[in-house]
Amino acid sequence: MRILILGASSYAGQAIAKALINKYEVYGTYYTQKINCLDENKVFQMQLEDTDSIKRILDHVQPQIIISSLRGDFQLQLGLHTIAADYLLPIKGGKLIFISSSNVFDAAMEKPHYESDKTNSQSDYGNFKIKCEQLLQDKLNERCVIVRIPQIYGKNSPRILKLAEDTKNNTPIDTYPQFYVNYTTDIQIAEWISYIIKKDLGGVFHIGTKDTCDYMRFQLELSKILELKEPVFQKEESLEKCFQAVIPGRTEIPDELQRSVTDVLEYLGHVQE
Structure with a gap:
């Protein structure tokens, strides 16, 4: 199985790549900082504004799974996620794992939140993450996995x-x-995503302390x-x-990963x- 990590040079992206490289064929993108854990022929420099570059990378790698740990301009990210989702649409079993944030609930802070709670944000960042979640869910339905994380x-x-x-x-x-x-750690995020892929799970997950x-x-x-x-x-x-706080409530995740x-x-x- 081929996996492409968008933003593999990010802190979380590097941990995810390290957790997957011994099980799958893993590729990654970076903006300025290369990814040391991946072979040089499996990493690609990519700028958000260069939509042709992401299309070339997708055509070259032909991934079955795309993991997005991107950062940068919100509107450019939305455009790039649209391209990634459209690429996966005709691919049988194609899946996109999007790393979202606890900020999708930053306008509803009276209690901790679980996966089934309705998102509500007052920040630009939180609202951008909500837009990305909705965009990907609308396009890919159950083939979109939303991973919400607190502080790493x-x-x-x-x-x-x-x-x-x-x-x-x-x-x-x-x-x-x-x-x-x-709170969460880079290792916990990587372990959960590895398990989600292994078990072919879908939907929304909150990766953090209980x-x-x-x-x-x-x-x-x-x-x-x-x-x-x-x-x-x-x-x-x-x-x-x-x-x-984004509290994990999915029963599919075993106790040893909590x-x-x-x-x-x-x-x-x-x-x-």
Whole structure:
């Protein structure tokens, strides 16, 4: 089976590629940074505005599965996803896995959200993700898999590198004591997508911890585990408890792939050693 990862040079994209290369024929695209885990003849430079390049790549690779971990201009991404979905339409068993975000619920923060909840966003980013979800579902129906993720952490992840820099320099970190979120890692995302492909699952999946933790407490605990200086927080108080959490509710995913906030913290302490 041939798999094409759009945005394979992204943090999540690289982890997904590493998880799949020993099981499938994996190809990937990048913008400026190449993907070290893939053979040079299986990576292609691609710019969002160059629609001819994505068409050439699709014709060359002829993937049965496309995984989208793209970033960049929202309108250009919509156009590129349209091309990818149209390419898959006549392919029997063709599937597109789209990595979405917890921001699709950022206008409905009174509770955590499960896969069946109606999306509702007040941000440009969240509304863009909703548009992409709807576009792909309308075109591909059950052959579209939506993967919604919260904040990603992992070895040398951008968030950990920034936390280390901010604590070292005593830079105030914006935090929200009443803001509860759930978390994921690059490895968990890769494991779930590998399982979804193996079992040929469809629909919407929330990949993250099954519980939540307020952002300030998580940053404190993470700093201790990583042996960083104690963060200097700039608190934004809220009168009411609020959530931006995409809780996994799909029963098809086995227990060994589920994670708690404690699991994530323990994992991060181990991989950063």
